[in-house]
Amino acid sequence: MPITVTSPLLPDLNEFNELLGQIWDSKWITNNGSFHKKLEAALCEYLKVPYVSLFTNGTLPLLTALQALRVTGEVITTPYSFVATTHSIWWNGCRPVFVDIDPATGNIDPDRIEAAITPKTTAIMPVHVYGKPCDTKRIQEIADKYGLKVIYDAAHAFGVEVNGESILNAGDMSTLSFHATKVYNTIEGGAMVMHDAETKKRIDYLKNFGFANEVEVVGPGINSKMDEIRSAYGLLNLRKVDTAIEARHQVAIRYREALRGIEGITFFDDMPGVRHNYSYFPVFVDEEKYGMTRDELYFKMKENGVLGRRYFYPLISEFSTYRGLPSATRENLPNAHKMADSVICLPMHHALKSEELEQIISIVSQQ
Numbered sequence: 230m231p232i233t234v235t236s237p238l239l240p241d242l243n244e245f246n247e248l249l250g251q252i253w254d255s256k257w258i259t260n261n262g263s264f265h266k267k268l269e270a271a272l273c274e275y276l277k278v279p280y281v282s283l284f285t286n287g288t289l290p291l292l293t294a295l296q297a298l299r300v301t302g303e304v305i306t307t308p309y310s311f312v313a314t315t316h317s318i319w320w321n322g323c324r325p326v327f328v329d330i331d332p333a334t335g336n337i338d339p340d341r342i343e344a345a346i347t348p349k350t351t352a353i354m355p356v357h358v359y360g361k362p363c364d365t366k367r368i369q370e371i372a373d374k375y376g377l378k379v380i381y382d383a384a385h386a387f388g389v390e391v392n393g394e395s396i397l398n399a400g401d402m403s404t405l406s407f408h409a410t411k412v413y414n415t416i417e418g419g420a421m422v423m424h425d426a427e428t429k430k431r432i433d434y435l436k437n438f439g440f441a442n443e444v445e446v447v448g449p450g451i452n453s454k455m456d457e458i459r460s461a462y463g464l465l466n467l468r469k470v471d472t473a474i475e476a477r478h479q480v481a482i483r484y485r486e487a488l489r490g491i492e493g494i495t496f497f498d499d500m501p502g503v504r505h506n507y508s509y510f511p512v513f514v515d516e517e518k519y520g521m522t523r524d525e526l527y528f529k530m531k532e533n534g535v536l537g538r539r540y541f542y543p544l545i546s547e548f549s550t551y552r553g554l555p556s557a558t559r560e561n562l563p564n565a566h567k568m569a570d571s572v573i574c575l576p577m578h579h580a581l582k583s584e585e586l587e588q589i590i591s592i593v594s595q596q
């Protein structure tokens with residue numbers, strides 16, 4: 230059996246069957262049912278945020294956030310992410326403007342944002358990549374100075390806190406992905422976090438075609454409602470997520486202990502004051518020092534049954550839809566290119582066995 234980059238956290242099957250029985254009996258299977266309501270409330274409490282609106286995946290809340298905030302023109306964003314981030318800007322008829330990343334975090338470099346602002350800029354869409362918090366204070370200062378909206382793609386940042394406060398409270402809105410490959414999953418799923426009840430109401434309309442009531446549609450909404458089955462699954466997984474994050478933490482500790490000091494391999498350490506979720510474990514290969522290219526290591530791992538992933542290579546700015554944009558040039562994005570060309574995400578999940586972990590370590594450390 231190959232060792233995959235991740236493995237989904239699954240609820241207890243008997244408990245899930247019990248909840249399925251309740252759903253069958255109720256015959257209420259989607260459209261803001263009781264499990265949907267319960268999961269939204271439970272997530273508010275767990276995540277320490279005031280309002281959560283559930284979605285069917287992590288892409289549609291991005292699309293909906295831009296629409297709800299009436300974002301137009303240009304949106305400043307990072308090329309170092311999953312392609313859904315930029316697609317959401319494109320789907321709203323806006324132009325993505327790529328800004329380079331800070332090599333210390335992988336996140337958009339606040340020092341480079343102002344130079345990318347034009348009279349057409351209306352919003353910034355940063356990503357807490359791998360769950361590492363962006364410099365939200367600096368980004369907000371810039372947004373306030375120029376009157377811009379800030380929508381955080383927090384797909385990787387479930388449960389991440391800075392000095393005891395949820396990172397999801399930053400900006401105008403934050404979005405989450407609950408895809409199977411994430412720390413916390415509802416199979417497919419996602420959510421938006423917002424600050425006030427009025428915005429939550431509007432978002433709830435927009436994810437239900439824009440319906441405010443039976444006869445009134447308040448905007449060109451979409452259908453992105455989470456159903457009762459996934460909501461029930463999500464409630465059960467919420468009970469297990471802390472244990473899963475702690476198991477991931479132990480994996481990170483072992484990786485760091487074993488890989489620190491290997492010439493040509495670097496990785497991120499924990500940031501002070503941050504509760505991390507250990508959603509990914511990216512390592513960066515310096516081929517000169519390591520004596521092997523990133524791809525040579527990637528394929529060597531693969532031949533040995535270890536399926537690491539090159540998240541996020543290629544950069545979004547290299548895909549055909551985006552590479553013609555003025556901000557997509559290699560010269561504009563040197564740090565992002567360097568990171569994308571050197572990264573491998575090692576397998577990281579709650580159920581990784583210690584013998585699997587040691588096998589991965591022995592390949593990377595070339596023993």
Ligand code: T4K
Pocket residue numbers: 233234235236237286287288289310311313314356382384385406407408409410418419536538540
């Ligand atoms: N913004 C950001 C920053 C994101 O990273 C993402 C998604 C989004 C927005 C959009 O959120 P969603 O609309 O997806 O909710 C995966 C995920 O599909 C995607 O959710 C994720 N980011 C992205 C980084 O990774 P793939 O194509 O690499 O996944 P896949 O199918 O190759 O799976 C990887 C490994 O996971 C497999 O080798 C084995 C394991 N796996 C996967 C699945 C689906 C399982 O063990 N069981 C499973 O059911 O994209």
